[in-house]
Amino acid sequence: MSMFEETPSKSPFRSGYVAIIGQPNVGKSTLLNTLLGQKIAITxxxxxxxxxxxxxxxxxxxxxxxxxxxxxxxxPRDRLGQYMVETALKTLEEVDQVLLVVEPKLPDQAEEGIIERLARCTIPCILVVNKTDRLPRDKLLPLLEAYMGMKIFREVVPVSALKGTNVDRLVEILVENMPEGPMYYPEDVVTDRMERFMASELIREAVMEQTGDELPYSIAVDVEEFSERESGAVYIRGIIYVERESQKGIIIGKGGRALKRIGTKARLQIGRMLAATVYLDLRVKRREGWRQDDDSLRGFGYT
Ligand SMILES: Nc1nc2c(ncn2[C@@H]2O[C@H](COP(=O)(O)OP(=O)(O)OP(=O)(O)O)[C@@H](O)[C@H]2O)c(=O)[nH]1
Ligand SMILES: [Mg+2]
Incomplete structure (x- = not known):
């Protein structure tokens, strides 16, 4: 018998699923990227x-x-929005813990609706007060106390997802509250999404960043071709779908300059993700009313 066989004092492996939910723009995806130390969600x-x-x-x-x-x-105002909200709410049924992410302020009416919903379900819920880098220090403690006072949250954790402040503490708390469990994924897996999906998301991010406020919701991106060349370079053909002819013009810009900027940004981001040289061919097409059309939604992966 080897002296290394028994290690009785070893603490058990813990594992589980955690939903990150909240209102739009509170920093959920930024938090995910910071938690993982890697960009897998666009922000x-x-x-x-x-x-x-x-x-x-x-x-x-x-x-x-x-x-x-x-x-x-x-x-939600359209079928796409309905799909998005359903996706968020369904996730609550499949997890061991919930992180509700909020702006560093008291909840508004819509947020109170989300909190009431969480109060009714039995999963342990942790409140994450994000963007604390934007809050004067003396405002933080009363805010945390107000959220604790609701008696709904197991813990209230202030963080800055952008700066990484206190994110380690959040992981500690999550792990402490996890049940004993197996490795669900091999240790080197960071996401279940394919590179093709990630490429389409990085293109959508580049479009959202380069365009005005109304356009982003009319855009969908489809990667029609994603192929590796013998040289190791990757060739990607992406189609940016918009709803109206005028939107096509905005994305392409004068002399194609706007589209060129979008392409450069996306190509650099995808290249970084794949650690490869990327040839990115972007085209813009119009598909009227796609946000209300089930076939289109399915085609773009919103099902
Ligand atoms: N100052 C500051 N800004 C942050 C922080 N976390 C996120 N942001 C910013 O908030 C904006 C929204 O971040 P996202 O991560 O896309 O937010 P989200 O909750 O995933 O948004 P949706 O996907 O639209 O629901 C971005 O401009 C982020 O840079 C933070 O800790 N501090
Ligand atoms: Mg997000």
Missing amino acids: TRKPQTTRNRILGVYTSSSAQVVFLDTPGIHS
Whole structure:
């Protein structure tokens, strides 16, 4: 018998699923990226950036936490919005813990609706007060106390997802509250999303960043071709769909300059993700009313 066989004092491996939910633009996807130390979800300063559930895996020697980033909960105005909100709410049924992410202020009416919903379900819920880098210090403690006073949240954790402040503490708390469990994913897996999906998201992020406030919601991106060349370079053909002819003009810009900027930004981001040289061919097409059309929604992966 080897002397290394027994290690009775070793603490058990813990694991579980955690939903990240909240209103649009509170910093859920930024938090996911910071938790993982890697960009897997796109983030912009515009609300309703995330449209699908994004899975991200955090693995240490003693625990694995599977995070599910979700679209912001809002009052939907079209089929796409309905799909997004359903996606967020359904995620609550499949997890061991919930992170409700909020701006560093008291809840508004819509947020109170989300909190009431959480109060009714039995899953442990942790409140994350994000963007604390924007809050004067003396305002923080009363805010945390107000949220604790609701007696709904197991913990109230202030963080700055952008700066990374206190995010380690948040992971500690999550792991402490996890049940004993297996490794759900191999330790080197960070997401279940394919590179093709990530490429289409990085293109959408570049479009959202380069265009004005109304346009982002009319855009969908489809990667028609994603192929590796013998040289190791990757060729990607992406189609940016818009709803109206005028929007096509905005995206392409004078002499194609706007589209060129979008392409450069997206190509650099995708290249970084793949660690490869990327040839990106972007085209813009019009598909009227796609946000209300089930076939189109399915085609773009919003099902
Ligand atoms: N100052 C500050 N800004 C932040 C912080 N976290 C996120 N942001 C910014 O808030 C904006 C929204 O961030 P996202 O991560 O896209 O927000 P989200 O909750 O995923 O948004 P949706 O996907 O639209 O629901 C971006 O401009 C972020 O840079 C933070 O801790 N501090
Ligand atoms: Mg998001």
